[in-house]
Amino acid sequence: MPETLIKSEVDFEANGKHHGFLRLPHSVHRSAYGWIPVPVVVIKNGDGPTALLISGNHGDEYEGQIALTKLCKDLEPDNIRGRLIILTMANYPAAQAGLRTSPIDDGNLNRTFPGDAHGNPTQMIAHYIEEVLMVMCDYMFDFHSGGSSLIYPPTMLRGKGHSPQERAKLRELQQAFDAPYAWVFTSGGGPTTTARTAMGAAGRKGVISMMAELGGGGTVSPAILTMTERGIKRMLHCIGVLPDYQPDAANGTRELQVVGSIYAYESGLFEPFREPGNEIRAGDDVGAIHHPDEPWRPAISVPSCHDGLILCRRFPGRVERGDCLYQIAADTKEDDQ
Numbered sequence: 474m475p476e477t478l479i480k481s482e483v484d485f486e487a488n489g490k491h492h493g494f495l496r497l498p499h500s501v502h503r504s505a506y507g508w509i510p511v512p513v514v515v516i517k518n519g520d521g522p523t524a525l526l527i528s529g530n531h532g533d534e535y536e537g538q539i540a541l542t543k544l545c546k547d548l549e550p551d552n553i554r555g556r557l558i559i560l561t562m563a564n565y566p567a568a569q570a571g572l573r574t575s576p577i578d579d580g581n582l583n584r585t586f587p588g589d590a591h592g593n594p595t596q597m598i599a600h601y602i603e604e605v606l607m608v609m610c611d612y613m614f615d616f617h618s619g620g621s622s623l624i625y626p627p628t629m630l631r632g633k634g635h636s637p638q639e640r641a642k643l644r645e646l647q648q649a650f651d652a653p654y655a656w657v658f659t660s661g662g663g664p665t666t667t668a669r670t671a672m673g674a675a676g677r678k679g680v681i682s683m684m685a686e687l688g689g690g691g692t693v694s695p696a697i698l699t700m701t702e703r704g705i706k707r708m709l710h711c712i713g714v715l716p717d718y719q720p721d722a723a724n725g726t727r728e729l730q731v732v733g734s735i736y737a738y739e740s741g742l743f744e745p746f747r748e749p750g751n752e753i754r755a756g757d758d759v760g761a762i763h764h765p766d767e768p769w770r771p772a773i774s775v776p777s778c779h780d781g782l783i784l785c786r787r788f789p790g791r792v793e794r795g796d797c798l799y800q801i802a803a804d805t806k807e808d809d810q
């Protein structure tokens with residue numbers, strides 16, 4: 474057992490369905506011997522693959538948190554073959570506060586791996602996921618969204634795979650999830666084994682991993698939630714964990730790679746001219762930044778610096794210099810798929 478101060482109330486090896494908390498010791502003014510309760514559900518039925526399902530890695534991304542919470546109640550051991558380990562609120566303090574980062578230590582869990590067994594709470598969670606949970610797993614699926622500051626159409630994220638077999642499996646999983654878009658990381662096998670993300674952790678432990686961006690804007694849409702729940706069950710069927718599930722016909726996924734972002738160079742109120750899914754050309758005016766505090770000032774135009782498809786856009790109206798307004802993607806080339 475790797476060194477960790479976090480204690481699981483759940484036996485990961487027991488058959489059946491078990492729930493409880495990962496107890497993260499947290500000694501503070503109001504609670505000298507207390508612990509932070511990171512919820513965990515384990516469903517196991519005999520031999521078979523193990524998949525780790527994560528949401529609440531960023532606490533203000535709700536689609537995955539709702540879909541996985543429903544999945545915990547939907548599935549019984551008889552429905553599955555192998556094992557599911559489900560973390561619905563992976564960075565519990567952040568998710569409890571509805572914030573991207575933890576209010577306890579400002580930690581951004583998805584920039585903290587491989588973590589630290591003796592670090593702050595976010596570092597301890599990252600370390601536990603990478604060193605205790607990942608080593609039990611064959612697959613890891615991490616469900617994100619645009620959170621409070623961005624909005625995405627449902628988009629699967631994956632690397633190209635470190636081997637032909639992994640590449641084939643990732644493409645199969647992408648097809649199974651059946652989101653309208655897939656963002657394929659084109660650098661090396663991606664995600665790199667030095668990445669500080671959950672996918673980076675998976676890569677270091679030889680675990681096949683996928684991530685998703687599912688909506689955002691600090692809310693949940695019924696259509697995206699339906700698509701998410703369907704996609705998760707289709708992926709679990711694809712890896713053999715949900716053998717009796719009958720997937721319906723796929724709608725198809727457009728494979729993209731991100732070519733860059735468009736940033737605000739002025740503070741003010743952002744008026745977007747375009748939406749995710751729109752095609753744009755370099756030089757197009759894609760928005761304006763207004764100054765209601767000086768209404769006589771001309772608006773600042775926001776030109777695109779890329780050709781491509783808008784993958785996500787900023788959600789809140791107020792912007793500051795350095796904020797990402799749009800992320801732009803282009804179709805993958807044949808050898809980047």
Ligand SMILES: [Zn+2]
Nearest residue numbers: 531534617618
């Ligand atoms: Zn996220």
